[in-house]
Amino acid sequence: MNNRVSIGYVLAVVATIIWAGNFIVARALNQDVLPIGLAFWRWTIAVATLAPFTVRAAVADWKLIKKSLPYLTVSALLGVTTFNTLIYVAGHTTLAVNMALIASCSPVFIVLMSRLFYGETISLTRAAGIAIAVSGVVLLIAGGSLERLLSISFAIGDLYMLLASIIFAGYTMLVKRKPPNLRMTTFTLCTFSLGLLFLSPFYALECWIYHPVAFNPSIALALLYVGVLSSVVAFLAWNQAIALIGPNRTALIYYLIPVFSGIAAWLFLGEAISLVHIFSTLAIVCGIIITNRTKSSLVGIRNIPKN
Known part of the structure; x- marks a missing residue:
């Protein structure tokens, strides 16, 4: 059990590191690729990458x-x-700081849905851990300035991002309900393929009204990142983490995304890391540790089927 839990945490961290890079890539493509086109080609690449390794299992x-x-x-x-x-649409109509702030709501929605649908308890310790983690995210976004936090303005894109956060929480709940005998690779290939199928008419409409994606080397590399790493690798890691440690524990790792985004910006964009970044990271990590040490976090893990 301890080994399964450790692997689950590692997989959740891997997913969040990759998704942190995904936000940076998505922001870089805002001026060059329309939202549905970005989503369509992301999942096209993901299906093409995953299919050769999973088709035989899916047939079985x-x-x-x-x-x-x-x-x-x-x-x-x-x-x-x-x-x-919705994330890509939001990126065209709101600021990245707003997206990061609203995205931090996803773990809260996951915990609330776990309470509503699975009866998992929310103890005072767990609530305190969530509050500490959220405060770390807010501190990171505000840069330690209350004036900056209060000056944030909200647009229609923020509603898209809020809806995306709720939908992601619902998806996380559904992954826990995966039929025990359905392999994770089969589940992933099927959802990717169906999702791409549902996107196709909307992309055709976007091409007709506006224009198709105009490929160049930088766009191709960015699409490979979001198609292979952010889709195939990150989703497989995230889904397997949910199967191993449950949605609540996995969800709290999601708070690390702005931390990893800051590290990526420091490494690749030359942005400085200040004391605010350090204190906010410590708050997020402490909140995750406090929340995951509660007994209620074990609910739903004891009877997880082996894949």
Whole structure:
């Protein structure tokens, strides 16, 4: 059990590190690629990358796939078609700081949904841990300035981002409900393929009204990152982490995304790391540790089926 939990944490951290880079890539493509086009080519690359390694297993699981088609359809609509597209739409209509602030709500929604649908308790210790982690995120975004925090203005894109955060929480809940005999690779291939299928008519409409994606070397490399790493590697890691340690524990690791984004900006963009970054990181990590040390975090893990 301890080994499974450790692996689950490592996989969740791997997913958040990759997704932190995904936010940087998405911001860089805002002026060059329209939201649905970015989502369409991301999942096209993801399916093309994943299919050669998973088609045989999917064929073997065909009867279970047909039986689970309604569940797979809803999972694909939430986790693939809608969630990521809303992030890209939000990136065109709001500031990155707003996106990061609202994205920090996802773990809170996951904990609340776990309480609502699975009856998992929210102890005072867990609530305190969440509050400390959220305060770390807010401190990081505000740069230690209350004036900067109060001066943040909100736009229609913030509503898109809020909806995306709720949808991501719902998707995380659904992953926990994965049929025990359905392999994780089969689940991932099916949701990616269905999600891409649902996106196709919207991309065709976007091309007709505006224009298709104009490829160049930098856009191609960025799409490979979001298609292979942010989609295939990160989603497989995240989904398996949920299977190993449950949605609540996995969700709290999501708070590390702004921390990893800051480190990536320091490494690749030359942005300085200040004392605010250090204190906010410590607050986020302490909040995660406090929350995951509660007994309630073990609910739903004891009876997890082995894949």
